[in-house]
Amino acid sequence: MRLLINKIFLGLSIGSALIGLSFLAWILITLFMKGLGSFHFSLFLNDLIDGGLRNLIIGQMILAGLASLIGIPLGMTAGIYIQEYGQGKYASLIRDLSDIMMSAPSIVIGAFVYAIVVVPMGGTSGWAGAIALAIMMIPVVINTTDSMLSLVPRELREAGIALGASKYKVIIDIVIKAAKVGIMTGILLAFARIVGETAPLLFTSETSNYFTLNLNESFPSLTVSIYDLANEPEKSSRDLAWAASFILTVMVLIINLTGRFVTRNKK
Amino acid sequence: MSVMKIKKFSFTYAGVDHPSLKSITLPIQKNKITALIGPSGCGKSTLLRSMNRIHDLYPGNKYDGKIELLNEESGKFENILEIKKENEFIELRQKVGMIFQKPTPFPMSIFDNVAYGLKIAGIKNKSELSDRVEIALKGSALWKEVHDRLNKSAMGLSGGQQQRLCIARAVAVKPEVLLFDEPTSALDPISTGAIEELIVELKKDVSIAIVTHNMQQASRISDYTAFMYLGDLIEYDKTENIFLNPKEQQTEDYITGRFG
Amino acid sequence: MEKIFQKLSLASATLVFVLLVGIFLTLYSAAKPAIDEFGLGFITNPEWNKEVVVPTTPDAANKAEALNSNDDTITGEDDVMIADEDDEIADEDEMLLDDEDESVTKTIYGGLVPIVGTLLSTLIALVFALPIAMGIAVFLAEIAPKNISNIVGIAIELLAAIPSIIFGMWGLYYFAPIVADIVGGYQVSLLTAGLVLGVMILPFMAAITRDSMNTTPAVLKESAYALGATKFEVIKDIIFPYSKVGIIGSIILALGRALGETMAVAFLIGSIFELPKAINSPTISIPVAMANNFGEASGLGESALFYLALILFIISFAVISLAKFYFLKKAK
Numbered sequence: 098m099r100l101l102i103n104k105i106f107l108g109l110s111i112g113s114a115l116i117g118l119s120f121l122a123w124i125l126i127t128l129f130m131k132g133l134g135s136f137h138f139s140l141f142l143n144d145l146i147d148g149g150l151r152n153l154i155i156g157q158m159i160l161a162g163l164a165s166l167i168g169i170p171l172g173m174t175a176g177i178y179i180q181e182y183g184q185g186k187y188a189s190l191i192r193d194l195s196d197i198m199m200s201a202p203s204i205v206i207g208a209f210v211y212a213i214v215v216v217p218m219g220g221t222s223g224w225a226g227a228i229a230l231a232i233m234m235i236p237v238v239i240n241t242t243d244s245m246l247s248l249v250p251r252e253l254r255e256a257g258i259a260l261g262a263s264k265y266k267v268i269i270d271i272v273i274k275a276a277k278v279g280i281m282t283g284i285l286l287a288f289a290r291i292v293g294e295t296a297p298l299l300f301t302s303e304t305s306n307y308f309t310l311n312l313n314e315s316f317p318s319l320t321v322s323i324y325d326l327a328n329e330p331e332k333s334s335r336d337l338a339w340a341a342s343f344i345l346t347v348m349v350l351i352i353n354l355t356g357r358f359v360t361r362n363k364k
Numbered sequence: 365m366s367v368m369k370i371k372k373f374s375f376t377y378a379g380v381d382h383p384s385l386k387s388i389t390l391p392i393q394k395n396k397i398t399a400l401i402g403p404s405g406c407g408k409s410t411l412l413r414s415m416n417r418i419h420d421l422y423p424g425n426k427y428d429g430k431i432e433l434l435n436e437e438s439g440k441f442e443n444i445l446e447i448k449k450e451n452e453f454i455e456l457r458q459k460v461g462m463i464f465q466k467p468t469p470f471p472m473s474i475f476d477n478v479a480y481g482l483k484i485a486g487i488k489n490k491s492e493l494s495d496r497v498e499i500a501l502k503g504s505a506l507w508k509e510v511h512d513r514l515n516k517s518a519m520g521l522s523g524g525q526q527q528r529l530c531i532a533r534a535v536a537v538k539p540e541v542l543l544f545d546e547p548t549s550a551l552d553p554i555s556t557g558a559i560e561e562l563i564v565e566l567k568k569d570v571s572i573a574i575v576t577h578n579m580q581q582a583s584r585i586s587d588y589t590a591f592m593y594l595g596d597l598i599e600y601d602k603t604e605n606i607f608l609n610p611k612e613q614q615t616e617d618y619i620t621g622r623f624g
Numbered sequence: 625m626e627k628i629f630q631k632l633s634l635a636s637a638t639l640v641f642v643l644l645v646g647i648f649l650t651l652y653s654a655a656k657p658a659i660d661e662f663g664l665g666f667i668t669n670p671e672w673n674k675e676v677v678v679p680t681t682p683d684a685a686n687k688a689e690a691l692n693s694n695d696d697t698i699t700g701e702d703d704v705m706i707a708d709e710d711d712e713i714a715d716e717d718e719m720l721l722d723d724e725d726e727s728v729t730k731t732i733y734g735g736l737v738p739i740v741g742t743l744l745s746t747l748i749a750l751v752f753a754l755p756i757a758m759g760i761a762v763f764l765a766e767i768a769p770k771n772i773s774n775i776v777g778i779a780i781e782l783l784a785a786i787p788s789i790i791f792g793m794w795g796l797y798y799f800a801p802i803v804a805d806i807v808g809g810y811q812v813s814l815l816t817a818g819l820v821l822g823v824m825i826l827p828f829m830a831a832i833t834r835d836s837m838n839t840t841p842a843v844l845k846e847s848a849y850a851l852g853a854t855k856f857e858v859i860k861d862i863i864f865p866y867s868k869v870g871i872i873g874s875i876i877l878a879l880g881r882a883l884g885e886t887m888a889v890a891f892l893i894g895s896i897f898e899l900p901k902a903i904n905s906p907t908i909s910i911p912v913a914m915a916n917n918f919g920e921a922s923g924l925g926e927s928a929l930f931y932l933a934l935i936l937f938i939i940s941f942a943v944i945s946l947a948k949f950y951f952l953k954k955a956k
Contacts, residue, residue: 099854099856099857100854102854102856103854103855103856103857106855106856106859107767107855107856109759110759110760110762110763110767111763111767112759113755113756113757113758113759113760113762113763114759114760114763114764114768114776116756116759117756117760117776117779117780117783117826117827117830118776118779118780120783120823120826121779121780121782121783121786123794123798124783124786124790124791124794127794127797127798128790128794131797170636171636171639172636174632174633174635174636174637175633175636175637175639175640177633178633178634178636178637179637181633182630182633182634183637184423188637190641191637191638191640191641193948193949194640194641194644195640196944196948197644197941197944197945197948198640198643198644200877200880200881200884200940200944201647201884201937201940201941201944202883202884202885202886202911202936202937202940203884203886204884204886204911204914204915204933204936205647205651205884205933205936205937205940206647207914208651208654208914208918208929208930208933209646209647209650209651211918212650212651212654212930213646213650232643235639235640235643236640239640250466250468252464252465252466252468253468253470254421255418255421255462255464255468256462256464256468256470256530257470257480258418258421258457259416259418259457259461259462259464259534260457260458260461260480260481260484260533260534260537261453261454261455261456261457261458261481261484261485261537262454262480262484263450263454263625263626264626264630265625265626265629265630266484268629270470270472270480271470271471274470274471274472275470275471277471286785289785290785292787293785293786293787293788293789293790294787295787295788295789295886295887296788296886296887296911296915299915299918299919300918300919320787320789320887323789323793324789324792324887324890327792327793327796327891338793339793342789342790342793345787345789345790346786346787346790349785349786349787350782350785350786353782353785354782357778450626
């Protein structure tokens, strides 16, 4: 009897794993079918105004890239502070606040940036969108830097100090280098995450049908446009939305898998 | 002739109410090997780590008494417990080096590892660095094994080689004193033997203090031995006296394996 | 140089604190007009963007009474009476008023519907995801051999990496029709939104639960096996009790995340400002209300949206903090 219960339980567990996997498969297959169906290379050559996705793809990458330029240094230095310099209460507090921000609603971040950037600037802009994405990125980078640094053995730091190196030299020359791979993975995963974000951009940088590099106005975004296209009645818009979804997912998964692959190779 | 004088030194860890070291008085003799032995928790590592003030990485510790280090230029003894400024700490650690229980190769090439302390000391000249790295590696009996792959990562070395690398790294800056904190306890017997030989060789140029929980090692390589128990220095004498003719009952009990 | 580096890293760290406080203050100040206008009644008022006639003289009060409806719900400080659900009637009736402008038309906002929508959709997500996530975690931690566990683990993490808008697209065109077929009713509804939300928080819950389960010391498990226990019994009697706190924490944390989910829910919940009559009715959630209306909103309407944002922020913060501080204390 006990063995029967055990078998049933194991079956349920394996079943759950299969359910989880099948959702993944279902979504990916759907994307593949619908996306490939509407896919053609001209999508990469034309901007949205001409029925293509070029400006959106480039725009999304620019926004994510700009956000990274802001978010990575800020996140890493904050993570370094928490792990290496922080003593006791204050560092713990920052660590906890950062963790909380990691799970904070992205639309609220969008509203915040709307109030402090869009309103004073008098309108939407690429800057606002990038800032919103940066705010989302910072806690993740903090978390990964903090965790990876904490894995570096204490003695390595002591060995550096014992040779007469000052603390910041030990951190930069030794500790960060030792944690380099893990931190890089974390950053790549964070980047993949913000590339796929929509809500923070909805009313900060919105999107644009045209190719532009001007960050002072609405800036093209793949994700926001998918939302717009999906809400349009024409079938051609929705097909385009699928093609865009397909490309977006491929982009995000490639970045994500690259990040994991990097760790795999090192030891 | 001593190079370091520890005088009535007491140490209490942050957040703990009883001291881990109680009024220790002990010399470290020049160009000799002094072993610190005793059962777990006796404070031998705590004492060793006070000698290069590495405890100061962690705030809140308290100490009393003096630890005096001979200033080779002036011939005077200076109390290292009074050091407060960043650059004085750096100078101290360039004079008093440390090797840890776990080999700690830095994530860089073999050459860069050994050159690290030299670069901190301001040596930039490539040929000088190269020479001193070679001397240090030869002095640690590692040169033959690595001279053809100095640019390879140090992480590729075996445990014993890594530890010898750490010794080369510490020796390259020509310190006065070298502190070894259980340097062979993480190594296999063959590597242990090689490193013990190396340490004995090194005393020509540096004064050595070594913490070990291996009594046989202490009796093999050290000139002087200090036996500690629960934060007190029980007995200090020439090694052969400690092992063949201990004065304290506790020392004899420990030596004969009755506890610890 | 050392000092500069130290100060710089401290500054970055402080930025986190500043941001969090800044978000709260900004939301509050943008929401203040709505807060002042509607007070806490905002939370229980289901009427959103309803035009209401407010009498400014006693005379008009009687006329207004005739216009406004039977429901005697009072919100705010003014003598506001709620109009009929039908805006058109109010418009028509306004023409009955004298030209002397004895009344003012105000728009009132109440956040009950999105708040309820947020909470209910999250609840559905939780109920749906919990058993599956637990099953996956058990599979990964205890049942699967190492390499299968790794591969499946990565697959589950890839599910987590899929952007939420993709869940929206797939959910709307593929998942929703199936749900509607099985359960009947609308395709876009509280139920479909909740279910897709569940699929989205699955990987997160499974991963944290698996990690919690893995902290169970091997010796504990081995002792049980040595006594002849089956896998099920070891999981039930040893592992789950041991990692109970972490598991509950993962559930609450997943809840916290689901609360703020926007895009997938936007596709699927229907965006109707009405309390759902049944589980498969369309309704709306706070993030969706914001996403849909922010673009055109202004004045009091915009402020009401910020009020919603503030409420969402506070609820999320509270839930996530609860998970973190009570259940998921990380040992350093």
